[in-house]
Amino acid sequence: MIPDEIINQILDRTDIVEIISGYIPLKRAGRNFRANCPFHHEKTPSFMVSPDKQIFHCFGCAAGGNVFAFVMKYERLEFPEAVELIAAKAGIEIPRTQAANPGARSEAAKIHSANEAATHFYHYTLLKTDSANDAVSYLKKRGIKEETIKKLKLGYAPQGWDAFLNFAGKKGFDPGFLQRAGLTVTGKDGNSYDRFRHRVIFPIHDNKGKIVGFGARVLDEAFPKYVNSPQTPVYNKGNNLYGLNWTAQHIREKDSVIIVEGYMDFLMPFQAGVDNIVASLGTALTVEQVKLLKRFTKNIVMVFDPDTAGESASLRGLDIAVSESFNVKVAALPQGFDPDRMVREQGVEKFKECIDKSIDFFDYKYNVLKSKHKGSDINSKAKIAGEMLLTIAKVPNAVSRSEYVKKLAQYMDIDPQALWAEIKKIKPGQDTSTGVSLEISDSTPSSGVCINVAEKMLLGFALEDFSFIEQIRKHLNVRHSENDEFNILLGVVCDFWDQHKNINIGKLVNSIKDQRRCRIILDAYASTQEVTDKDKCFKDCIKNIKQTDLKFRLKALQAEIARAHDLKTDEESLNKLLSEYNGLIRQKTEV
Numbered sequence: 155m156i157p158d159e160i161i162n163q164i165l166d167r168t169d170i171v172e173i174i175s176g177y178i179p180l181k182r183a184g185r186n187f188r189a190n191c192p193f194h195h196e197k198t199p200s201f202m203v204s205p206d207k208q209i210f211h212c213f214g215c216a217a218g219g220n221v222f223a224f225v226m227k228y229e230r231l232e233f234p235e236a237v238e239l240i241a242a243k244a245g246i247e248i249p250r251t252q253a254a255n256p257g258a259r260s261e262a263a264k265i266h267s268a269n270e271a272a273t274h275f276y277h278y279t280l281l282k283t284d285s286a287n288d289a290v291s292y293l294k295k296r297g298i299k300e301e302t303i304k305k306l307k308l309g310y311a312p313q314g315w316d317a318f319l320n321f322a323g324k325k326g327f328d329p330g331f332l333q334r335a336g337l338t339v340t341g342k343d344g345n346s347y348d349r350f351r352h353r354v355i356f357p358i359h360d361n362k363g364k365i366v367g368f369g370a371r372v373l374d375e376a377f378p379k380y381v382n383s384p385q386t387p388v389y390n391k392g393n394n395l396y397g398l399n400w401t402a403q404h405i406r407e408k409d410s411v412i413i414v415e416g417y418m419d420f421l422m423p424f425q426a427g428v429d430n431i432v433a434s435l436g437t438a439l440t441v442e443q444v445k446l447l448k449r450f451t452k453n454i455v456m457v458f459d460p461d462t463a464g465e466s467a468s469l470r471g472l473d474i475a476v477s478e479s480f481n482v483k484v485a486a487l488p489q490g491f492d493p494d495r496m497v498r499e500q501g502v503e504k505f506k507e508c509i510d511k512s513i514d515f516f517d518y519k520y521n522v523l524k525s526k527h528k529g530s531d532i533n534s535k536a537k538i539a540g541e542m543l544l545t546i547a548k549v550p551n552a553v554s555r556s557e558y559v560k561k562l563a564q565y566m567d568i569d570p571q572a573l574w575a576e577i578k579k580i581k582p583g584q585d586t587s588t589g590v591s592l593e594i595s596d597s598t599p600s601s602g603v604c605i606n607v608a609e610k611m612l613l614g615f616a617l618e619d620f621s622f623i624e625q626i627r628k629h630l631n632v633r634h635s636e637n638d639e640f641n642i643l644l645g646v647v648c649d650f651w652d653q654h655k656n657i658n659i660g661k662l663v664n665s666i667k668d669q670r671r672c673r674i675i676l677d678a679y680a681s682t683q684e685v686t687d688k689d690k691c692f693k694d695c696i697k698n699i700k701q702t703d704l705k706f707r708l709k710a711l712q713a714e715i716a717r718a719h720d721l722k723t724d725e726e727s728l729n730k731l732l733s734e735y736n737g738l739i740r741q742k743t744e745v
């Protein structure tokens with residue numbers, strides 16, 4: 155957790171215009187700045203940055219927020235990372251909270267530096283020593299260019315038992331530590347020796363570019379084909395995606411990622427210019443891997459080898475990506491090909507063709523299941539439907555989920571109601587068929603949900619200029635509004651004016667911890683920006699709210715009068731109610 159004081163300090167010392175203009179060109183337009191929105195495609199600029207209020211807003215796609223929100227969205231960062239980035243730009247140091255285990259931190263740092271040393275050693279051995287001749291000719295035979303070897307820092311672990319061990323010893327790494335780092339192993343005799351011997355080395359980087367582990371491949375068809383780093387304090391196989399450190403930027407630019415299985419499946423297309431690609435280093439994607447990708451894109455193309463395509467592990471990987479809200483497509487390669495061989499033997503264009511022909515995960519899984527459970531009997535039908543529903547149940551968006559159920563019903567000629575009944579069994583207690591309204595995300599503009607248009611615009615005026623607040627107070631007795639949310643937010647805005655004598659909305663939304671309310675504030679501000687005759691609009695809003703309020707009170711009074719009639723209440727009380735009613739009617743015509 156970064157302390158609030160620090161966050162406010164950062165907001166005080168940064169200018170949203172300066173930060174955003176570091177990403178996109180801004181043009182001055184009156185008090186604000188305009189640009190083409192970086193978050194949706196457009197030709198006329200509807201993206202606005204306000205230096206007074208320290209927020210941005212897009213009238214086209216409703217993106218908006220303070221400087222952190224912009225950097226999070228643009229750089230696809232988590233909040234703490236965005237804060238760190240902006241803090242660095244502002245020259246503010248974020249105090250580190252004491253690590254839970256300071257010893258563990260330094261061990262991790264030490265492993266990183268041992269991995270660096272090892273990478274350097276293997277890379278040097280490959281490029282500069284005769285012992286690597288076999289490895290060099292092997293890589294050449296596989297079609298790997300020298301520039302790729304250099305870029306990916308490929309290496310060669312020489313034959314023998316202690317070449318690296320001796321090198322590392324001279325660098326001051328002791329055998330016990332090297333074993334914990336996963337670089338050596340201990341034999342039955344209790345002695346250490348090199349984990350990787352006579353193999354081509356693929357250093358594995360995390361997405362920040364630090365070397366966390368290694369994959370090592372034999373030069374022939376010996377077994378095991380690959381030896382990998384074991385789990386260490388810095389490496390967990392399922393937490394990384396091979397290549398992401400080189401391709402993250404391109405994945406974001408193309409807004410799509412191709413996921414392959416192995417090192418070579420990554421390397422060959424990458425070398426041939428396919429730059430939005432990563433390797434999962436396993437048949438099934440893990441949740442952690444999928445989450446890593448979330449910052450860069452929501453669109454995945456999985457490339458399966460025909461050998462592993464139908465395996466349940468592959469299908470499980472699909473489900474994981476689907477459940478994390480990705481648009482998932484699958485590209486199946488022709489029999490006998492993996493991406494490595496495909497590019498090497500048929501050229502990268504053929505590979506790209508396969509990617510272009512990728513199909514939606516739904517159709518893919520359906521085809522796999524259909525060839526698995528052949529026949530049109532009820533049993534196979536039930537099996538296919540059951541497995542398809544397991545995936546569909548994981549689609550987080552209720553609208554898409556409903557579409558998939560419809561599609562499945564159509565494909566299989568089954569009543570959709572029957573499928574819904576089955577889905578409910580998968581997620582007990584959750585009514586998926588009516589879940590749509592419950593799943594509106596935080597980013598959905600909440601216009602009309604808990605605050606009406608007139609109230610929203612009044613809030614917008616209140617954010618713009620303090621004089622509007624005085625008028626609201628004068629014309630609109632607080633109890634006039636039956637809407638609590640409006641009163642609460644107006645109170646928040648008033649307090650901010652009182653405290654700061656101006657409104658930095660960037661700071662204001664940061665102080666409001668409720669996402670929904672932040673959204674209303676941002677929408678409110680945007681709602682009055684395009685208004686030309688502000689005074690007239692303001693008066694209309696006041697009038698509208700008064701009328702709504704009167705209508706509400708009249709209705710309540712009507713009900714009370716009707717009840718008084720029914721209960722034969724004494725005449726005096728009834729007359730009192732009636733005169734109150736007439737008073738309200740008069741007020742209504744005055745408004």
Ligand SMILES: [Zn+2]
Pocket residue numbers: 191192193194201212213214215216217
């Ligand atoms: Zn936009």
